[in-house]
Each structure stands twice: as structure tokens, then as C-alpha cells.
Amino acid sequence: MRESKLWVYHLIAGAVILVLLGIHMFIMHLDAILYSLGVGSQNPIDSGVVFARSKELFFMITYIILLGTALYHGLYGFKNILMELTLAQKSEKFISGFLTLCGVLLFAYGTFAAVFVFMK
Amino acid sequence: MNENNSTKNTTTVIFEILRYNPETGEKPKMQEYNVQVYKGMTVLDGLNWIKENLDPSLVWRSSCRMGVCGSCGMFINGYPRLACNNQILKISNKKLQIKPLPNFDIIRDLVPDLEGFFQKHKSVKPYLIRKDIQEQNLPTGEYFQSPDELTNYIQFAYCIKCGLCLSACPTVATDERFTGPQALAQAWRYNSDSRDEGSDERIKAVHDEIGASRCHFAGACSDVCPKGVDPSFAIQLLKQDFFLKTLKLRKDEKETHVIPTAKKYVPNPKIPEAPKPTVKK
Structure with a gap:
């Protein structure tokens, strides 16, 4: 039951990524369209624009959610691929623990960076 | 094969069957049998014919002969099938390779451990x-x-x-x-x-x-x-x-x-009564 619940969260994370990645694609890569509509900036990867965006609450929250969902979706999917190797139960537990630890550390570091820039 | 079938047109099909007996300690090996196959003959019919005429030591599991009991699952020409509802000539008119079902341990010959x-x-x-x-x-x-x-x-x-x-x-x-x-x-x-x-x-x-x-x-x-x-x-x-x-x-x-359920059965007057039993109890 626990495994299926994790799988459900995996699906939900996928759906969230779809929306957030859509926003990211529009802002970062389809900027010309947005700019022609009078929204966004002409050069979204300009350091000043990136910094200004990071100071906005909406983007800070969006970054953290995207980071969390992307980490969960990616690492859970990676774990499942490794589980297909049908390793010994000890190895499976180690892999699960190691990937969970990696995910938590990366999320903590990324969240810290997003909050730090926002607060600065 | 009964007499009626033996008079029909037949084709020789080679049955290559996996043989394994854990009691002998030998590794599994393939053994060939030539079977005279007539139109409509199933793989199970072929196995029965081998057992009756060529090799009584061949072992498999089967029961109903009509795709109902699910006993005769085998790996026939690289595909899991029931031996009883697959006709030999519809699979091949030259050679049939028969092995026990994959993903199961083998008990003996074509018998998987279920x-x-x-x-x-x-x-x-x-x-x-x-x-x-x-x-x-x-x-x-x-x-x-x-x-x-x-x-x-x-x-x-x-x-x-x-x-x-x-x-x-x-x-x-x-x-x-x-x-x-x-x-x-x-x-x-x-x-x-x-x-x-x-x-x-x-x-x-x-x-x-x-x-x-x-x-x-x-x-x-x-x-x-x-x-x-x-x-x-x-x-x-x-x-x-x-x-x-x-x-x-x-x-x-x-x-x-x-x-x-209805407590008391009330017969429908439109339906005539069943005739009385003709055999005395």
C-alpha cells in the first residue's frame, strides 16, 4: 500500500511538473511571444532580470515547488528503474535510503538558495 | 490416433520436446519424435500419440482437452499456449518445439511447478x-x-x-x-x-x-x-x-x-404442471 501511495504521488508530481515546466518554458524560452504581448522581459536570462525575478514571492514559491516535485519525480523514477535489477533486499534498502537522503539534501540546499536570494 | 484418422492425409511433424527428470540428476535436454499429423490434430493429441506409441515416459499435465481446466499450458514454438486448443498444423507443418512454461520451476519434462x-x-x-x-x-x-x-x-x-x-x-x-x-x-x-x-x-x-x-x-x-x-x-x-x-x-x-426468497411458492396458473415421473422411486 505504501508503494502504491508513493506511485500516486509520483503521478501527481508529474502533473505539477507539467504545469510548472510549462510556465518555465514560456518565461525562459518563449520570451519573445510573451514580450510581444506586453508581458515579461526582453532578455529573461539577463542576471539583473533573474535576480529581480528571484525577489518575487510567486517565483520563490514556484522554484521551491518545482524543485521538490522534480526531485521526487526523478529520484522515485530512478529508484524504480534500479529496483528492476532485483538486487538483494539489503541493497534495495540502501538505494532507497541513499536516494531519499540525496533528495532531502538537494531540496534543503535548493530551498535555502531560493529563500536566501529572496530575503537578500 | 484412431483408425479413422490414420486413413486421412497425414504430414510428418517433428516434435522437439524438452526432457528433464530431476531424479536422474541429468541436465534438461531436447528429444525429437516424428509424429504423423492429420488436419485438426491438436498438440495434446500429438503428445498423447507419442506417449501411447513412442515414449511412455514422457510427462505433462492435462485434463479436460477443451481449454477449460487450464492444465496443459506449454511453451510451444516460443509462445505460451494451451496444448489442447492449438492445432499442430496451424502452428507449423514441419517442427514443433515444446518446452515447459517459462518463469516456473520444472517438476518433470513439461510439468511446471505451479x-x-x-x-x-x-x-x-x-x-x-x-x-x-x-x-x-x-x-x-x-x-x-x-x-x-x-x-x-x-x-x-x-x-x-x-x-x-x-x-x-x-x-x-x-x-x-x-x-x-x-x-x-x-x-x-x-x-x-x-x-x-x-x-x-x-x-x-x-x-x-x-x-x-x-x-x-x-x-x-x-x-x-x-x-x-x-x-x-x-x-x-x-x-x-x-x-x-x-x-x-x-x-x-x-x-x-x-x-x-419467497417464503411460499405460488405456482403461475398460466404454466402447466410438469408431468408425473414415469420411473418409480
Whole structure:
């Protein structure tokens, strides 16, 4: 039951990524369209624009959610691929623990960076 | 082969069969037999003919001869099939290679060990589970079920437990702990039965780390099923059901009540009485 619940969260994370990645694609890569509509900036990867965006609450929250969902979706999917190797139960537990630890550390570091820039 | 068949046009087909006897300690080996095959002759007929005429030591499992019991599942020319409902000439008119079902241990020759298969089947509690235990033990009538409710699960009730789906499943091939398409399809067969109230009890067996979430939807199980059960579809429905229940998006099912049986039988006057028995008791 626990495994299926994790799988459900995996699906939900996928759906969230779809929306957030859509926003990211529009802002970062389809900027010309947005700019022609009078929204966004002409050069979204300009350091000043990136910094200004990071100071906005909406983007800070969006970054953290995207980071969390992307980490969960990616690492859970990676774990499942490794589980297909049908390793010994000890190895499976180690892999699960190691990937969970990696995910938590990366999320903590990324969240810290997003909050730090926002607060600065 | 009876006399009628022996007079018909026949073709010689080579049966290459895997032989294995764990008591001798020898490794499994292939053995060839020449069989005179007539039109309409099944693989099982061919095996019976070999046993009667060429090699009485050949061992396999079979019973009904009509695709109902699910005993004679074999790996015939690289594909899991029932030996009784596959005609030799429709598979090949030259050579048949017959091995026991993959993904199972071999007991002897073409006999797979189905013990683990039935354990998995048992683990999903493949029977109606009700909260009204007293009614189940001492029934006062029948549980109501509409024809529409019947169609929800009837396809999955056709499973004959032959094991072909497990032998075709790539996930079972890599991880023998995987509950497998047969057991999971049976879990869905009972979960989707309007009379059943046991889906919560089956959750542990169906949705653990070796359960439905391990299915990759290769669809090989549905491809080989001789009864058209479509276990891979059942697994997707199990997953969908769990997803919707986890997100509280599925409404609670209606309870099924017992239809009390008529206490006194009142004959319909329009229907004439049955004639009296002609044989004395």
C-alpha cells in the first residue's frame, strides 16, 4: 500500500511538473511571444532580470515547488528503474535510503538558495 | 490416433520436446519424435500419440482437452499456449518445439511447478468478502446484482488459472516476487464485483512493493491469455481505482442487499404442471 501511495504521488508530481515546466518554458524560452504581448522581459536570462525575478514571492514559491516535485519525480523514477535489477533486499534498502537522503539534501540546499536570494 | 484418422492425409511433424527428470540428476535436454499429423490434430493429441506409441515416459499435465481446466499450458514454438486448443498444423507443418512454461520451476519434462502461482492467487483473497458475516454463513437469500454490474467483472471471471500470463510476463521474468497478472486480475475481478466489500482487505496484497505498481503494462499477459481475460487492463483499472481512492475522487459504492426468497411458492396458473415421473422411486 505504501508503494502504491508513493506511485500516486509520483503521478501527481508529474502533473505539477507539467504545469510548472510549462510556465518555465514560456518565461525562459518563449520570451519573445510573451514580450510581444506586453508581458515579461526582453532578455529573461539577463542576471539583473533573474535576480529581480528571484525577489518575487510567486517565483520563490514556484522554484521551491518545482524543485521538490522534480526531485521526487526523478529520484522515485530512478529508484524504480534500479529496483528492476532485483538486487538483494539489503541493497534495495540502501538505494532507497541513499536516494531519499540525496533528495532531502538537494531540496534543503535548493530551498535555502531560493529563500536566501529572496530575503537578500 | 484412431483408425479413422490414420486413413486421412497425414504430414510428418517433428516434435522437439524438452526432457528433464530431476531424479536422474541429468541436465534438461531436447528429444525429437516424428509424429504423423492429420488436419485438426491438436498438440495434446500429438503428445498423447507419442506417449501411447513412442515414449511412455514422457510427462505433462492435462485434463479436460477443451481449454477449460487450464492444465496443459506449454511453451510451444516460443509462445505460451494451451496444448489442447492449438492445432499442430496451424502452428507449423514441419517442427514443433515444446518446452515447459517459462518463469516456473520444472517438476518433470513439461510439468511446471505451479505452487507459487497458486500462493500468489490465494494472497489476493479471490472470493467474495462481506461485512455481514452471519448472512454469508446462513444465507436468507441472494445478493442483488444487475446485468450492468455483472459486465464490470465477468470478463475477468473467465480466468482458468493456466499460468500462461505469468509465463509471458516480463516483470515476473525479472522479479519472481511480483504478484503477477493472474492474481492481480483476480483481485480486480472481486474488487469490481458489486456484491464484494473486501477491497480494503486486498489492498495489502495488491498494492505493496511487489504489487500492481510494478506492472509496466507490456501487455504480454493479455496477448497470450487463451480466454481473452486481459489481465493488463485489470491491473490498469486497479491502479486507477487506487489513484482515485487515494485522492478521494471515487464515490463510495452502494451497498448490495439481499433479496429475500419467497417464503411460499405460488405456482403461475398460466404454466402447466410438469408431468408425473414415469420411473418409480
